[in-house]
Amino acid sequence: MSEEKNLVPTLGLAASDTTGKMIKHKFFRRAIGANDIHIQISYSGICHSDIHTGKGEWGPKEYPLVVGHEIIGNVVAVGSSVSKFKVGDVAGVGCFLDSCRSCTECKEGDEQYCTGPGGFTGTYGSKRDESLHPGGQTHGGYSKDIVIDENYALSVPANLNCPAGTPLLCAGITCYSPFVHYGLKKGMTLGVVGLGGLGHMAVKIGLAMGCNIVVFSTSPGKEPEAKAMGPEGAVKFVVSKDEGQMKAQAKSCNMIYDSVSAKHPLKPYLNCLRSSGTLIMVGGVPDKFSDIGSFDLLPRRLKVGGSCIGGIRETQEMLDFCSKHNVTCDVEVIKAEPELVDKAWDRAVKGDVKFRFVIDTAATLKE
Amino acid sequence: MSEEKNLVPTLGLAASDTTGKMIKHKFFRRAIGANDIHIQISYSGICHSDIHTGKGEWGPKEYPLVVGHEIIGNVVAVGSSVSKFKVGDVAGVGCFLDSCRSCTECKEGDEQYCTGPGGFTGTYGSKRDESLHPGGQTHGGYSKDIVIDENYALSVPANLNCPAGTPLLCAGITCYSPFVHYGLKKGMTLGVVGLGGLGHMAVKIGLAMGCNIVVFSTSPGKEPEAKAMGPEGAVKFVVSKDEGQMKAQAKSCNMIYDSVSAKHPLKPYLNCLRSSGTLIMVGGVPDKFSDIGSFDLLPRRLKVGGSCIGGIRETQEMLDFCSKHNVTCDVEVIKAEPELVDKAWDRAVKGDVKFRFVIDTAATLKE
Numbered sequence: 001m002s003e004e005k006n007l008v009p010t011l012g013l014a015a016s017d018t019t020g021k022m023i024k025h026k027f028f029r030r031a032i033g034a035n036d037i038h039i040q041i042s043y044s045g046i047c048h049s050d051i052h053t054g055k056g057e058w059g060p061k062e063y064p065l066v067v068g069h070e071i072i073g074n075v076v077a078v079g080s081s082v083s084k085f086k087v088g089d090v091a092g093v094g095c096f097l098d099s100c101r102s103c104t105e106c107k108e109g110d111e112q113y114c115t116g117p118g119g120f121t122g123t124y125g126s127k128r129d130e131s132l133h134p135g136g137q138t139h140g141g142y143s144k145d146i147v148i149d150e151n152y153a154l155s156v157p158a159n160l161n162c163p164a165g166t167p168l169l170c171a172g173i174t175c176y177s178p179f180v181h182y183g184l185k186k187g188m189t190l191g192v193v194g195l196g197g198l199g200h201m202a203v204k205i206g207l208a209m210g211c212n213i214v215v216f217s218t219s220p221g222k223e224p225e226a227k228a229m230g231p232e233g234a235v236k237f238v239v240s241k242d243e244g245q246m247k248a249q250a251k252s253c254n255m256i257y258d259s260v261s262a263k264h265p266l267k268p269y270l271n272c273l274r275s276s277g278t279l280i281m282v283g284g285v286p287d288k289f290s291d292i293g294s295f296d297l298l299p300r301r302l303k304v305g306g307s308c309i310g311g312i313r314e315t316q317e318m319l320d321f322c323s324k325h326n327v328t329c330d331v332e333v334i335k336a337e338p339e340l341v342d343k344a345w346d347r348a349v350k351g352d353v354k355f356r357f358v359i360d361t362a363a364t365l366k367e
Numbered sequence: 368m369s370e371e372k373n374l375v376p377t378l379g380l381a382a383s384d385t386t387g388k389m390i391k392h393k394f395f396r397r398a399i400g401a402n403d404i405h406i407q408i409s410y411s412g413i414c415h416s417d418i419h420t421g422k423g424e425w426g427p428k429e430y431p432l433v434v435g436h437e438i439i440g441n442v443v444a445v446g447s448s449v450s451k452f453k454v455g456d457v458a459g460v461g462c463f464l465d466s467c468r469s470c471t472e473c474k475e476g477d478e479q480y481c482t483g484p485g486g487f488t489g490t491y492g493s494k495r496d497e498s499l500h501p502g503g504q505t506h507g508g509y510s511k512d513i514v515i516d517e518n519y520a521l522s523v524p525a526n527l528n529c530p531a532g533t534p535l536l537c538a539g540i541t542c543y544s545p546f547v548h549y550g551l552k553k554g555m556t557l558g559v560v561g562l563g564g565l566g567h568m569a570v571k572i573g574l575a576m577g578c579n580i581v582v583f584s585t586s587p588g589k590e591p592e593a594k595a596m597g598p599e600g601a602v603k604f605v606v607s608k609d610e611g612q613m614k615a616q617a618k619s620c621n622m623i624y625d626s627v628s629a630k631h632p633l634k635p636y637l638n639c640l641r642s643s644g645t646l647i648m649v650g651g652v653p654d655k656f657s658d659i660g661s662f663d664l665l666p667r668r669l670k671v672g673g674s675c676i677g678g679i680r681e682t683q684e685m686l687d688f689c690s691k692h693n694v695t696c697d698v699e700v701i702k703a704e705p706e707l708v709d710k711a712w713d714r715a716v717k718g719d720v721k722f723r724f725v726i727d728t729a730a731t732l733k734e
Contacts, residue, residue: 113642113666181643276477288659288660294648294651295651296673297672298649298674301545304670305672307665308668
């Protein structure tokens with residue numbers, strides 16, 4: 001069949017099983033359809049979700065599984081109906097490749113909350129029709145090539161076409177989307193809980209939005225680093241285990257972005273919100289909210305809200321915003337060798353990275 | 368002293384002690400200052416907060432204490448600088464009499480969240496300077512007269528000058544304010560948990576805003592009543608203890624207004640929200656949120672937010688809105704006799720009222 005003939009062969013680094021150990025893996029992308037673009041991947045970021053999914057911690061997967069949903073690369077071919085990209089453009093791919101396109105959420109540009117059957121098509125690990133995803137499961141960015149509908153690809157500005165721009169596709173939008181949705185404005189004070197991959201992006205994007213930042217961290221040693229992220233006085237540092245420091249910060253923040261995914265108390269952060277403030281949860285703490293209740297929210301109109309990545313239109317807006325303000329991620333670039341990715345995952349699990357690993361896929365992923 | 372000479376004598380029904388038992392009580396309002404208006408009270412609603420405060424359940428109080436913060440009456444005198452009211456106007460008083468006027472919240476019209484020293488001056492039970500509140504504690508609406516700064520009084524439209532209009536000053540604004548703040552819009556679906564004093568106002572105001580309503584109640588017997596509140600098909604009724612009915616309502620509501628103040632599960636209501644939906648808590652449940660956590664909020668950008676009454680400008684807006692749409696409260700009018708108020712409080716505690724008691728103060732409060 002001619003379709004099959006035109007499948008795009010590629011090479012990836014795949015989790016071999018629930019240990020997450022990387023192996024080289026040859027597989028196929030679908031033939032380039034009328035609306036598709038073929039991207040030769042330059043860089044692929046390592047996100048904590050890769051590790052959870054790769055190890056089957058968020059549900060069983062089929063192996064080998066190629067993960068990675070922070071992707072930047074060069075467009076090397078386009079389908080006959082493609083209008084937004086041409087060969088030679090730089091394109092990005094984030095956390096999903098497609099969605100139902102017909103539910104209210106998709107129509108409103110919130111494809112990340114797609115309520116169609118099965119929700120959005122995750123960039124990796126989603127079971128989908130073989131005709132679109134050879135093998136019946138999507139595979140992500142730890143690979144040399146990807147084929148994607150142009151409507152789900154992002155246009156990457158020139159100054160973001162680098163390893164440091166790559167994590168914006170997940171970490172960047174995970175900050176930007178709730179900031180916009182929950183109404184962060186210039187001149188406001190933004191609290192950021194946890195100075196890791198997400199947290200440091202939140203600081204950078206918050207600063208670019210014209211906010212004052214308060215970093216809440218359990219590690220006093222991170223103070224100089226945090227303060228150095230902005231101009232003199234723009235970033236305060238609070239040791240969250242120090243009651244006195246927390247008390248001094250009472251009612252100071254318009255919004256607090258909580259990036260921590262381990263169990264931690266929330267009431268101290270509600271105390272740091274001004275009236276009508278919002279505590280944004282993005283960390284996916286498995287536990288229930290055991291230390292807050294309605295009497296913590298009512299008297300000052302506080303709210304606790306979740307957020308999850310962002311839609312395509314909003315992700316493009318975020319890239320353009322970060323391009324304009326020269327916001328990128330602090331990254332450590334690694335070669336696409338199985339044992340180096342294994343090591344990077346181990347270090348990421350321990351929080352031993354400043355602040356994100358990026359795999360230099362194009363230059364170093366070889367058979 | 369001439370000031371003292373001009374104190375306004377009045378008569379009230381006061382909680383005698385922590386039993387909450389009513390007694391007649393003569394006391395004074397302050398002399399009418401330049402910015403003050405003197406209101407002869409026509410009607411005073413009975414709010415659950417009256418009972419909690421009157422019995423000392425929300426902190427110790429001095430007795431006798433006159434409660435009541437849903438007040439409508441006639442302006443019978445005005446101070447020399449008063450510009451918004453004249454003698455003969457109908458004025459209303461809600462949950463507070465004053466605030467600091469200088470904090471950000473006050474300046475933004477959110478006096479209910481005043482962050483000045485001591486916060487707003489509650490209509491009753493607030494300890495304040497004797498010069499403004501003879502006796503050193505504020506006394507509320509179960510009385511014949513009140514003196515208030517014109518900037519904290521509301522103008523009551525003619526069609527709301529009745530017992531049924533009175534509870535709008537607390538119950539009405541407790542619905543209207545979060546609806547506006549959290550973005551309720553025409554055509555949306557509003558869930559209402561609990562069909563009591565607050566809940567039935569939420570249904571009425573939600574209908575007037577052009578929403579479809581889903582009433583969640585533990586009492587199947589309330590179905591006909593709930594459905595009769597709106598035009599054919601506008602009000603759905605769901606027995607919240609019926610898992611099948613709850614499941615059928617999954618992802619149906621843009622917003623859910625939770626008026627229940629007893630401990631109850633929240634996760635079933637989050638399940639009934641559409642993505643980006645808001646669960647509004649106004650009931651003041653003493654317990655913590657033990658059945659929800661960040662994984663219940665993240666994947667669909669849900670939020671849980673509190674709300675508490677409303678500001679003066681917003682309360683006026685609410686009265687004008689309710690006047691235009693002929694929204695009033697269903698009330699049971701009682702005479703201002705101590706034993707009748709005692710009985711009304713007992714019945715209110717049991718939820719045995721449809722839906723709010725109002726004391727006909729002017730006609731029946733006698734020495």
